[in-house]
Amino acid sequence: MIIVKRPSVAILVANLPAEKDRRVIRECLSLEAAGFDVTVIAPRGDRSLRILPGSDRTRLRPYPIVVYGSGVLSFALEFLWSFAWITIRLLGEILRGRAQAVQVCNPPDIYFPLALLVRALGRPWVFDHHDLSPEVYISRGGEPNPLVSRLLVLFEKLTLRTATAVFATNESFRENAVRRGVVPAKVTVVRNGPALAEIAASADPRPDGPLTVVYLGVFGPQDNVEGAVLAAAELVVRRGRTGWRMILAGDGETAAGLRELAADRGLTDVVEFTGWLTGPEVDALLRRADVALQPDLPTRMNQLSTMAKTVEYLGRGVPVVAADLIETHATVGGAGLYVPNGTPAEFAEAIGTLLDDPALRARMREIGRQRFRDFLSWEHQAAEYVAVWQRLLRPGPAPRVPGQRRPSSPARVDAP
Numbered sequence: 001m002i003i004v005k006r007p008s009v010a011i012l013v014a015n016l017p018a019e020k021d022r023r024v025i026r027e028c029l030s031l032e033a034a035g036f037d038v039t040v041i042a043p044r045g046d047r048s049l050r051i052l053p054g055s056d057r058t059r060l061r062p063y064p065i066v067v068y069g070s071g072v073l074s075f076a077l078e079f080l081w082s083f084a085w086i087t088i089r090l091l092g093e094i095l096r097g098r099a100q101a102v103q104v105c106n107p108p109d110i111y112f113p114l115a116l117l118v119r120a121l122g123r124p125w126v127f128d129h130h131d132l133s134p135e136v137y138i139s140r141g142g143e144p145n146p147l148v149s150r151l152l153v154l155f156e157k158l159t160l161r162t163a164t165a166v167f168a169t170n171e172s173f174r175e176n177a178v179r180r181g182v183v184p185a186k187v188t189v190v191r192n193g194p195a196l197a198e199i200a201a202s203a204d205p206r207p208d209g210p211l212t213v214v215y216l217g218v219f220g221p222q223d224n225v226e227g228a229v230l231a232a233a234e235l236v237v238r239r240g241r242t243g244w245r246m247i248l249a250g251d252g253e254t255a256a257g258l259r260e261l262a263a264d265r266g267l268t269d270v271v272e273f274t275g276w277l278t279g280p281e282v283d284a285l286l287r288r289a290d291v292a293l294q295p296d297l298p299t300r301m302n303q304l305s306t307m308a309k310t311v312e313y314l315g316r317g318v319p320v321v322a323a324d325l326i327e328t329h330a331t332v333g334g335a336g337l338y339v340p341n342g343t344p345a346e347f348a349e350a351i352g353t354l355l356d357d358p359a360l361r362a363r364m365r366e367i368g369r370q371r372f373r374d375f376l377s378w379e380h381q382a383a384e385y386v387a388v389w390q391r392l393l394r395p396g397p398a399p400r401v402p403g404q405r406r407p408s409s410p411a412r413v414d415a416p
C-alpha cells in the first residue's frame with residue numbers, strides 16, 4: 001500500500017492566538033480542504049486547544065507570551081521574545097518534516113533572517129502582509145521617532161524582498177510591495193472577509209426595536225472608536241435618545257477610556273459595549289444592524305488599508321458610513337455614504353441621513369450584498385490563495401475551493 005504524504009505548510013503568527021485570527025482561520029481551512037497539512041505557530045490563547053477550532057487536522061503549536069508591548073522598548077522586547085519562540089517552534093516543525101513551506105504573517109516585519117534560512121533549505125517562504133507596519137507606527141499618535149520609522153521601512157523592505165511570494169490584502173498593498181522592489185508576478189491579492197458559509201442564511205424580517213448603528217472591530221489608538229462615541233453624542237443632540245442605539249463590538253487598549261468617555265457624556269443609555277464576539281454572534285449582530293460605522297480617519301495607513309470589519313458589514317448588506325478613503329471606496333462602492341474628514345459631526349450627519357431614509361438603506365443593502373457575493377467573499381479569495389500554494393508545492397490534484405465552515409471559536413473581528 002502506497003501512502004502519499006500531504007504537503008505541509010507552517011504558518012507563523014506573532015500578534016494573536018491562532019483561534020482569534022479570522023484571516024488565518026480561513027487560510028488554514030482553505031489549505032486543509034485543498035489537501036494540505038497545516039501547523040500554526042502563534043501566541044498561546046486557549047490552553048486546551050491542540051487543533052484549530054473548526055478544522056479537521058490543523059495543528060496548533062503555541063508559545064507563551066509574558067511580555068506585552070505598549071511603548072517602543074516594550075514592543076521591541078515583545079517581538080524579540082516572539083522571534084525566539086517562533087524560531088524554536090519552526091525548527092522543531094522542520095526537523096519533524098512538517099514544514100515543507102512557511103507562511104509568515106505580520107506584524108512585526110522581523111522574520112527575514114528566518115526567511116533566508118528556510119529558503120537556503122530550498123523551501124518556499126511566503127509573506128502574508130496584514131499591516132503596513134511603518135504607517136501603523138505613525139498612526140498610533142505622538143511624535144514618531146525618525147530612526148524607528150526608517151528602521152520599520154527597512155524591515156518591511158527586507159521582509160518583502162526575502163519572500164518567495166507575497167499575499168497582499170488589496171491593490172494598494174500590492175503597489176507598496178512592488179515599490180519596495182518585489183517583482184509584480186510574485187504578489188497576489190488575497191482580500192480579507194468572511195465566506196458565504198459564515199453568514200447565516202435567513203429570510204427573517206428585521207426584529208422590532210430601535211434602529212441600530214454598529215461598530216465592529218479593534219479598539220486601538222489608530223481606530224478612532226472615540227469618533228464613534230462622539231458621533232453618538234452628536235446624534236443625541238440632533239435626534240434625541242429614542243428610536244436608535246449604537247453598539248460598539250470589540251475590545252482593545254482604548255476600551256476602558258471609551259467606556260469612561262461614554263459615561264462622562266451621559267451616553268450609557270444609547271451606547272452599548274459588547275466586548276469580543278464569536279463568529280455566530282458577529283453574524284447575529286450585523287444581521288439586525290441598520291447602519292455600520294467605519295470611523296477610521298484619513299491617514300496614509302487608512303487610505304491604503306482595507307478594514308476587515310467593512311467586508312463583514314457588506315456581507316450582511318449593512319450600509320456603511322466612512323471617511324472617503326481610497327481602499328474603503330474601492331471596497332464599498334455604492335453601498336456607503338462618505339464624509340470628507342471623519343469628524344464626529346460629519347459621521348452623525350451621515351448616520352442620521354441613513355436612519356431617516358429606509359429606501360436608501362434598502363438600495364445600499366442590495367449593492368453591498370452583490371459586491372460581497374460577486375467579488376469580496378472568501379470563496380473568491382481562497383481560489384487565489386490556494387492556487388499560489390499549489391504552484392509552490394505542486395501536490396498534484398487541482399485545488400478545491402472549500403465551502404467554508406463557520407469559525408466556531410471566539411475570534412478577533414478586525415485587522416486592517
